[in-house]
Amino acid sequence: xxxxxxxxxxxxxxxxxxxxxxxxxxxxxxxxxxxxxxxxxxxxxxxxxxxxxxxxxxxxxxxxxxxxxxxxxxxxxxxxxxxxxxxxxxxxxxxxxxxxxxxxxxxxxxxxxxxxxxxxxxxxxxxxxxxxxxxxxxxxxxxxxxxxxxxxxxxxxxxxxxxxxxxxxxxxxxxxxxxxxxxxxxxxxxxxxxxxxxxxxxxxxxxxxxxxxxxxxxxxxxxxxxxxxxxxxxxxxxxxxxxxxxxxxxxxxxxxxxxxxxxxxxxxxxxxxxxxxxxxxxxxxxxxxxxxxxxxxxxxxxxxxxxxxxxxxxxxxxxxxxxxxxxxxxxxxxxxxxxxxxxxxxxxxxxxxxxxxxxxxxxxxxxxxxxxxxxxxxxxxxxxxxxxxxxxxxxxxxxxxxxxxxxxxxxxxxxxxxxxxxxxxxxx
Numbered sequence: 001x002x003x004x005x006x007x008x009x010x011x012x013x014x015x016x017x018x019x020x021x022x023x024x025x026x027x028x029x030x031x032x033x034x035x036x037x038x039x040x041x042x043x044x045x046x047x048x049x050x051x052x053x054x055x056x057x058x059x060x061x062x063x064x065x066x067x068x069x070x071x072x073x074x075x076x077x078x079x080x081x082x083x084x085x086x087x088x089x090x091x092x093x094x095x096x097x098x099x100x101x102x103x104x105x106x107x108x109x110x111x112x113x114x115x116x117x118x119x120x121x122x123x124x125x126x127x128x129x130x131x132x133x134x135x136x137x138x139x140x141x142x143x144x145x146x147x148x149x150x151x152x153x154x155x156x157x158x159x160x161x162x163x164x165x166x167x168x169x170x171x172x173x174x175x176x177x178x179x180x181x182x183x184x185x186x187x188x189x190x191x192x193x194x195x196x197x198x199x200x201x202x203x204x205x206x207x208x209x210x211x212x213x214x215x216x217x218x219x220x221x222x223x224x225x226x227x228x229x230x231x232x233x234x235x236x237x238x239x240x241x242x243x244x245x246x247x248x249x250x251x252x253x254x255x256x257x258x259x260x261x262x263x264x265x266x267x268x269x270x271x272x273x274x275x276x277x278x279x280x281x282x283x284x285x286x287x288x289x290x291x292x293x294x295x296x297x298x299x300x301x302x303x304x305x306x307x308x309x310x311x312x313x314x315x316x317x318x319x320x321x322x323x324x325x326x327x328x329x330x331x332x333x334x335x336x337x338x339x340x341x342x343x344x345x346x347x348x349x350x351x352x353x354x355x356x357x358x359x360x361x362x363x364x365x366x367x368x369x370x371x372x373x374x375x376x377x378x379x380x381x382x383x384x385x386x387x388x389x390x391x392x393x394x395x396x397x398x399x400x401x402x403x404x405x406x407x408x409x410x411x412x413x414x415x416x417x418x419x420x421x422x423x424x425x426x427x428x
Contacts, residue, residue: 003099006106007086014113014120031118032152035126038112042126042133043156046076049272050156052144052185053164053198055324059257059265059295059304060164060198061143064272066298067291068139069093071283076132076140078153080121083302083425090128094299097131105130121145125152139281147174149187160275161188161216163207164198164268167323182206189216194275196221198268221271225249227263236307237293240266250285255292259305259317260334261327266292303424305331308417312409313337314402316417316424320346322354328418329358337414341405343398344385345369345423348376355419356388363416364408365392366401370422398426 001009036043049064051057061079068075075093082088087096105127106113113123132140142158144151166182174181182203189195189210194217197207204220211218230239230252239252240263249270255262269292273283295301303318305328313335319328332340340363346352367382369375376384378394385392395401398417405415417427 001103001107003103006103009106009110010086010120010123014118014123029150029152029155031116031122032125032155034116035112035118035122036129036155038109039126039130042129045133046137046140048140048142048156048158049160049162049276050142050144050153050158050188051162051164052148052151052188053162054167054181054185054321055319055327056164056198056261056265056268057143057162058301058318059262060162060268060272061141062295062299062301063255063257063265063269063292065091065094065141066295067269067273067283067287068141068281069298070291070294071281071287073138073281074136076128076135076137077299078125078128078132078140079143080124080145081421081425083421083428088300089124090131091300092132092135092137094297096300097127101131102127119152122152129156144185144188147187148185150184151188154188157190158188158193159279159281160272161190161193161195162198162268162272163188163195164265165323166201166203167321178203179206183210186210189214192216194219194278196268196272196275198222198264198271217275219271219275221267222264224274225267225270227253227267229260229263238262242266242270244270250289253289253292256294256296257301257304258307259327259331261331262304302428303421306428308427309415312406312411312413312415314406314415314417316427318421318424319418320355320420322358325355325418326358328416329360332360332414332416335414336412338410338412339364339414341366341409341413341415342392343368343401343405343415343417343423343427344381344392344419345378345398346376346381346419347372347374347422348380349374352376352381352384353388356385356390359388359390361389363390363392364405365390366395366405367392368395368398368401368423370398370420370426372422375420375422398423402427
């Protein structure tokens with residue numbers, strides 16, 4: 001099989017949540033356990049960090065991976081979804097899994113894959129764990145998919161667990177309240193394993209109860225670290241002053257991840273680093289500062305308040321639920337511009353009203369749909385947006401929408417692209 005044939009097989013033969021939605025979701029770990037047993041329990045052969053949460057978990061995973069790389073560890077990184085190439089999901093020291101390893105895995109195990117018919121995500125997790133074992137990584141940073149308790153990644157026994165925050169997302173699977181969603185995310189808390197909670201929210205008692213049940217040390221990031229904005233270094237880097245309790249711990253921490261919301265993620269990462277040091281990892285201040293400064297360079301992360309052009313200023317961000325979009329809108333308001341041109345698309349299996357309600361009314365909208373079955377039809381999106389007082393036209397693709405926005409924009413305007421990871425991916 002060629003690499004293209006392999007990817008076509010994975011996309012066509014295995015149900016993929018990001019593309020088709022609910023039909024790909026499996027509310028059990030049966031296939032994951034079967035794959036793990038068949039492969040000889042690869043996850044038991046490397047140390048890991050498990051990261052869940054509604055927003056910020058991707059940035060936290062990449063920051064942690066970058067710090068470990070700078071500290072000299074051979075670092076695996078498993079994240080989802082990918083932007084352009086499937087291989088982005090599985091990396092070691094920032095380098096994507098080679099095409100030959102993807103093809104080889106599928107070729108060797110295709111009969112078993114066809115026998116048990118795992119989801120795309122279940123198979124991808126198995127491939128990642130097998131690759132990390134074969135390559136003998138020192139540590140692997142593992143991001144959950146959409147949940148926690150029943151997520152395919154939840155067979156690992158991590159050194160620490162991390163839960164960034166809780167928001168209303170994937171409510172059709174995880175529950176229609178913050179408490180229910182927190183209960184699902186809390187499912188990654190393991191027996192006597194430290195768990196870092198990024199933000200103190202109303203659902204904190206859910207985590208406290210689960211941690212007590214599992215005799216797991218509970219570490220609250222925002223009760224230890226306070227992160228404030230410092231002088232910005234450049235358009236592509238920002239600086240923060242970090243306090244540990246009331247004492248300055250770092251001044252500054254510079255990161256190449258844009259977006260003021262990263263200060264929450266930095267606090268979470270630093271509390272996780274404290275726990276990892278206690279577990280015996282050597283992570284000095286130089287590795288922390290260098291890792292934060294070079295996250296994109298070291299790990300290949302894209303789509304977090306990413307500047308694509310400066311004339312006019314064109315920015316994309318993968319924030320796609322209500323809480324994520326509130327942060328994005330705050331950042332837009334902080335960004336100097338005259339008119340805002342907003343390219344927006346979403347998926348059909350979510351109620352868009354929660355996000356549409358927080359979008360700026362004064363923007364010019366370019367409603368579009370990504371090239372996936374889950375995408376909400378652009379005409380339906382226009383109809384839903386008009387109910388919230390948002391005005392704009394429909395465009396057949398994100399590329400067409402961007403071209404229209406560029407034609408209508410002037411030098412001092414701002415073009416923003418978001419609403420769906422898949423809209424951003426097509427632009428990138």
